[in-house]
Amino acid sequence: MTERIDHSLLDPPKLPFEPLIERNAVITEQPWVRWLLTGSALLFLAGFLFLPLIAVFTEALRQGVGTYFESLRDPDALAAIRLTLLTAAIAVPLNLVFGVAAAWAIAKFEFRGKALLTTLIDLPFAVSPVVSGLIYVLIFGAQGWAGPWLAEHDLQVIFAVPGIVLATVFVTFPFVARELIPLMQAQGTEHEEAALSLGATGFQAFWHVTLPNIKWALLYGVLLCNARAMGEFGAVSVVSGHIRGETNTMPLHVEILYNEYNFAAAFAVASLLAGLALVTLALKAFLEHRHAGALSASHRH
Amino acid sequence: MDLQIRNVHKSFSGFPALVDVNLEIRSGELVALLGPSGSGKTTLLRVLAGLEFPDYGQILFGGENLAGKPVRERKVGFVFQHYALFKHMTVLENVAFGLTVRARRERPSRDDIRRRAGELLDLVQLGGLASRFPHQLSGGQKQRVALARALAIDPSVLLLDEPFGALDAKVRKDLRRWLRELHLKTGYTTVFVTHDQEEALELADRVVIMNRGRVEQVGTTDEVYDHPATPFVFDFLGTPNVFAARIDGRKVTLDGDSQPIETHSIHPSGPVDVYVRPADLQIVVSERLGIPATIVDVQRAGAVIRIVARIDTSGEPIEIELPHASAEADRYAPRQRIRVRPRSFSVFPRGGAPRRSALEDVPGHASADVRSRA
Numbered sequence: 001m002t003e004r005i006d007h008s009l010l011d012p013p014k015l016p017f018e019p020l021i022e023r024n025a026v027i028t029e030q031p032w033v034r035w036l037l038t039g040s041a042l043l044f045l046a047g048f049l050f051l052p053l054i055a056v057f058t059e060a061l062r063q064g065v066g067t068y069f070e071s072l073r074d075p076d077a078l079a080a081i082r083l084t085l086l087t088a089a090i091a092v093p094l095n096l097v098f099g100v101a102a103a104w105a106i107a108k109f110e111f112r113g114k115a116l117l118t119t120l121i122d123l124p125f126a127v128s129p130v131v132s133g134l135i136y137v138l139i140f141g142a143q144g145w146a147g148p149w150l151a152e153h154d155l156q157v158i159f160a161v162p163g164i165v166l167a168t169v170f171v172t173f174p175f176v177a178r179e180l181i182p183l184m185q186a187q188g189t190e191h192e193e194a195a196l197s198l199g200a201t202g203f204q205a206f207w208h209v210t211l212p213n214i215k216w217a218l219l220y221g222v223l224l225c226n227a228r229a230m231g232e233f234g235a236v237s238v239v240s241g242h243i244r245g246e247t248n249t250m251p252l253h254v255e256i257l258y259n260e261y262n263f264a265a266a267f268a269v270a271s272l273l274a275g276l277a278l279v280t281l282a283l284k285a286f287l288e289h290r291h292a293g294a295l296s297a298s299h300r301h
Numbered sequence: 302m303d304l305q306i307r308n309v310h311k312s313f314s315g316f317p318a319l320v321d322v323n324l325e326i327r328s329g330e331l332v333a334l335l336g337p338s339g340s341g342k343t344t345l346l347r348v349l350a351g352l353e354f355p356d357y358g359q360i361l362f363g364g365e366n367l368a369g370k371p372v373r374e375r376k377v378g379f380v381f382q383h384y385a386l387f388k389h390m391t392v393l394e395n396v397a398f399g400l401t402v403r404a405r406r407e408r409p410s411r412d413d414i415r416r417r418a419g420e421l422l423d424l425v426q427l428g429g430l431a432s433r434f435p436h437q438l439s440g441g442q443k444q445r446v447a448l449a450r451a452l453a454i455d456p457s458v459l460l461l462d463e464p465f466g467a468l469d470a471k472v473r474k475d476l477r478r479w480l481r482e483l484h485l486k487t488g489y490t491t492v493f494v495t496h497d498q499e500e501a502l503e504l505a506d507r508v509v510i511m512n513r514g515r516v517e518q519v520g521t522t523d524e525v526y527d528h529p530a531t532p533f534v535f536d537f538l539g540t541p542n543v544f545a546a547r548i549d550g551r552k553v554t555l556d557g558d559s560q561p562i563e564t565h566s567i568h569p570s571g572p573v574d575v576y577v578r579p580a581d582l583q584i585v586v587s588e589r590l591g592i593p594a595t596i597v598d599v600q601r602a603g604a605v606i607r608i609v610a611r612i613d614t615s616g617e618p619i620e621i622e623l624p625h626a627s628a629e630a631d632r633y634a635p636r637q638r639i640r641v642r643p644r645s646f647s648v649f650p651r652g653g654a655p656r657r658s659a660l661e662d663v664p665g666h667a668s669a670d671v672r673s674r675a
Contacts, residue, residue, distance in 0.1 A: 193352055194385040197372045198399035198454055208402070212389040 056274050060267035071265035072272070079245040080253035080269065083161065087236075087249060088229040091168040095225050099176025100218065104210070106177075107184030108192065121177050124170055133167050133238025140166075159241030164249065167235040172228045179221030180214055187213055220287055227280040231273060302363045302457045302490055303328040304349065309358030309368075311344055311514075318344040319355070320514040326492060328363075331484050333501035334494045336511035337537065342494045343462055345511070349492065350460050351375045362457055378451030378489070382463040384443045386435040392446050393418050393431040399454035421449040424483070441472040448480075452487070461493035465500060477504055498538050502526065510534050532576060532649045541576040542619045544592070544643075545651075548573045553648060557592040557614050564648055572651040577643040579607070579622040584639050591640030594619060599633050601625065608633055610641070 029037075061068055071077060105111075106118055124132060138144050140157035150157060157163045191213065195205035211218075233251040240247040242256065250273055257266035304326040311319040319341045326332050334342040347353040349360060351372035360368045367375055386395050394401075397418040400409055409417065422428050425445040435443060444464060451459060464480070465473040481504055484491055495501050501508045502522045510517045510525060510533075518530040529535035545556045549570045552561035585591040594610040597618070601607075608621040621641065633639070 190381050190383065190385040191387065193372065194379065194381060194450075195387075195398070195402070197350060197352070197377060197379040198402065198450065199373055199376070200398070200402040201373070204402045208398070209387055212387075 053274060056267055056271050059263060060271040062267075063264045067264050068268050068271075071262075071268040074265065076245045076248065077253060077265070077269055080248045080250050081272070083164070083246075083248065084230050084250040086161070087165050087168050088226055090165050091172055091229045092222060092226050094169055095172055095176050095229075096218070096222055098173060099180060099221060099225075100214075102177040103180035103184050103214075104206070106181055107187075108189050108210075118181070121174050121181075124173050129171055129232065129234030130238055132170050133235035136163055136166055136170075136235075136239050158239050159243065159247060161247065163239035164236050164247060167239045168229050168232055171232050171235045172225045175225035175228060176218065176221035179217050179224070183214060183217045184210075216287060220284065223280050223283055223287075227277060230276055304458060304490065304492075305359070305361035305364075306345070306349070307359040307361065309345075309348060309355045309360065311341075311348060311353060311355045317514050319348065322358070322514075322516055324509060324516060324519065326490060328490055329488045331481075331491045331504065331506045332493075333505035333508045334492060334511060335496070335498060335501040335508050335537070336517075337496060339513075340511040341514040342496075342509075342511045344514075346460050346462055346492060346494050349458070350377045350379045352379070376454060376457045378448075378454060378456030378459040380444070380447045380451050380459070380461040380464055382466050384435075384447040386443055386446055386450075388435045390434075391431065392422065392427065392433050392435070392438070395435070395446055396421050396449045396453050398450060418449075418453060421453055422446075424452070424487075425449045426479075439472075440468045441476055444468065444476060448483075452489075456489065459489040459491040461491065463494055463496070465495070465497075473500075480504065502538075510537060512537075529576075529647055532574070535576045535647055535649075539578045540620060541578060542582055544575045544577065546573050546575045546648075547571065548648060553646075555592055555643075557612065558642065559589045562643070562646075564646075566648045568648055568650065574649050574651055575643065575646050576649060577646045579620040580605075581644045581646065582619065582621045583642050583644050584608075584621065584623075584633075585642045587640055591642040593638065593640050596633055596635050596637045596639060598635055606633075610639060613638075 072081075102117070102121055106114060106121075137158055140146050140150060140163060142151065142158070144158075146157075155162075157166065191209050192205045195209045196202070200208065230249075231251060232249075233255075236249055237252055237255075240249065240252055242248060242252055244256070248256065250269055254266050254270045254273070257263075257269065304324075306322055306324040306326075309319055309322040310317070322341075322345060324345075334345055336342045344353060348355050351367065351370055351374070355368055358368065359366045362375065372379070387398065390398070393415070397414045400414045400417060403409075408414075419428070419431065422431055425448055427442060427445055427449070430438065430442065435446070438446065448461075448464075465476055468476065477500060493504070502525075505522065507519060507521055508525050509519050512533050518525055518534045520528075520530075525534060526538055529538065535541050546553050547556075547570075548554075548564070548568050549561070551564055551567075553564050553573070553575060554561040555575060583591075593613045595613060596608055596610045598609040599606060600609070604625050606623045606625050608623065610619050610621065611617065612619060619641065
């Protein structure tokens with residue numbers, strides 16, 4: 001069993017002597033310096049985070065609640081919402097499975113090429129989403145490697161839903177795995193070994209022992225993965241073809257509406273996305289508060 | 302069930318962890334694998350369990366070679382150093398785990414499982430804590446839950462990895478006595494790993510002393526303590542004073558002593574090392590006998606008085622232990638001149654001194670300056 005190491009200084013090491021400096025001696029700056037630094041940080045936060053968020057909602061509601069719901073009831077908007085939900089509903093479960101499998105392999109086993117696999121998992125974070133989208137166009141597009149074969153069998157990947165799903169899966173692949181790997185590595189393999197020694201099968205060990213140990217981190221990873229799956233723009237934009245009512249996801253729809261100077265509708269759809277982000281953050285904060293110990297120490301996103 | 306380990310080798314990416322290990326463990330025996338960290342004792346235990354596989358060699362359980370079989374098929378009760386309790390399960394669920402994961406055909410009924418787990422909890426004296434979670438237990442209680450969980454599958458052999466390593470001294474002593482009783486009661490063939498020589502000697506029927514992946518000596522407590530086979534064994538089981546000496550037939554003469562001492566061991570004549578435990582070193586009242594030394598320090602350590610002295614001729618430090626109750630105990634003070642002679646000792650060929658580096662992190666050993674010789 002691996003105990004969680006608490007890196008906080010709630011219980012600092014005892015000194016053999018009483019320090020002669022006063023309690024808050026870490027802060028030695030003048031009050032005005034402190035106010036200035038704290039103030040500018042808050043100002044920055046307000047200007048770059050809160051203001052845009054407020055702007056999204058005010059712009060969306062500028063022409064009244066009626067227009068707001070009107071623009072959300074628009075068939076194209078509804079299609080975009082449906083497609084976004086569909087994409088997330090496919091991409092998130094897939095990445096849940098891929099992520100758990102990858103983390104399981106990396107954290108619990110020793111094999112050749114492990115370092116390479118770890119690096120590959122980070123690849124979607126490292127490359128620009130536009131490049132990710134282009135990769136799929138190059139493979140599945142009309143002029144791509146698999147293009148002729150797909151055309152022969154009357155399958156369309158690019159400028160269709162499969163392409164959007166593929167691009168989303170690729171871009172959101174690291175979220176679950178990245179969340180689980182450090183935690184599973186820290187937990188070691190002792191619990192699984194104990195389960196196996198007691199006669200459990202590999203699957204029983206995973207289901208009864210590993211999964212309960214990682215469930216909160218897993219949920220957290222899924223939340224982040226979902227947020228990104230719904231919000232992804234770059235990669236999806238390349239493969240989607242922006243066909244209204246067919247291959248437009250919510251972020252793409254926002255852009256189209258905006259380019260058409262239909263600000264109220266653009267912001268209405270954007271407010272849905274922003275609301276989704278807020279819900280995700282609230283859930284995330286709740287999980288962090290409630291299960292801090294079970295989540296990995298390294299949150300990069 | 303009796304165990305046989307034959308010619309087992311195991312290396313981890315080139316580093317030899319086990320080198321040609323041969324060992325027989327009789328049915329119902331309680332055996333300790335004792336050695337410093339890195340001696341291969343835990344690896345040997347894991348190889349027995351099927352958590353590691355030997356590069357070659359045989360592991361026989363009751364005559365059947367299981368060397369290639371994974372842990373799941375060996376039916377071993379393995380108790381991990383840090384217990385490895387499933388923290389989302391209650392104590393009862395932990396103990397019952399080995400029964401609940403059985404295939405439906407072999408699985409006892411739900412009630413039977415509960416009863417069996419309850420009985421085991423009674424056996425480890427935790428009957429009242431069945432619905433607690435592991436984090437609500439003390440270290441000693443966790444250890445006993447882990448043991449009950451391992452016993453639930455009616456194991457062919459019980460393997461314990463540093464069973465008391467993470468407990469404080471008092472709990473450790475109690476648990477040790479308790480484990481001994483439990484072993485007498487249940488009769489499981491038991492192998493446990495420890496780096497604590499006292500624990501091994503007190504608990505085990507036989508002790509296997511390991512060093513650098515090899516078995517140095519196997520024997521009963523008396524055998525390994527009274528007749529250590531190698532300087533390493535002597536060193537590991539105590540804190541020896543090492544004297545240079547010459548042997549001539551049955552007579553050993555320590556360098557600096559005027560009279561030879563009789564010995565039973567047979568060695569070719571020539572220079573030897575004489576190993577003496579601090580408690581076996583006598584302070585003699587004589588003008589001629591013994592090696593002259595000067596006391597450096599006198600310390601009270603629990604029930605014994607520990608005297609650190611330096612041999613006058615060589616300046617080598619030596620350590621003498623006297624029972625605290627003895628009348629002569631408060632007769633000694635620093636800078637006092639004394640003469641010392643061994644009461645009993647072991648003779649080893651010159652230069653066979655153990656490799657100290659492996660011992661440095663072993664608790665219970667005196668500081669290097671007392672032990673080391675040029």
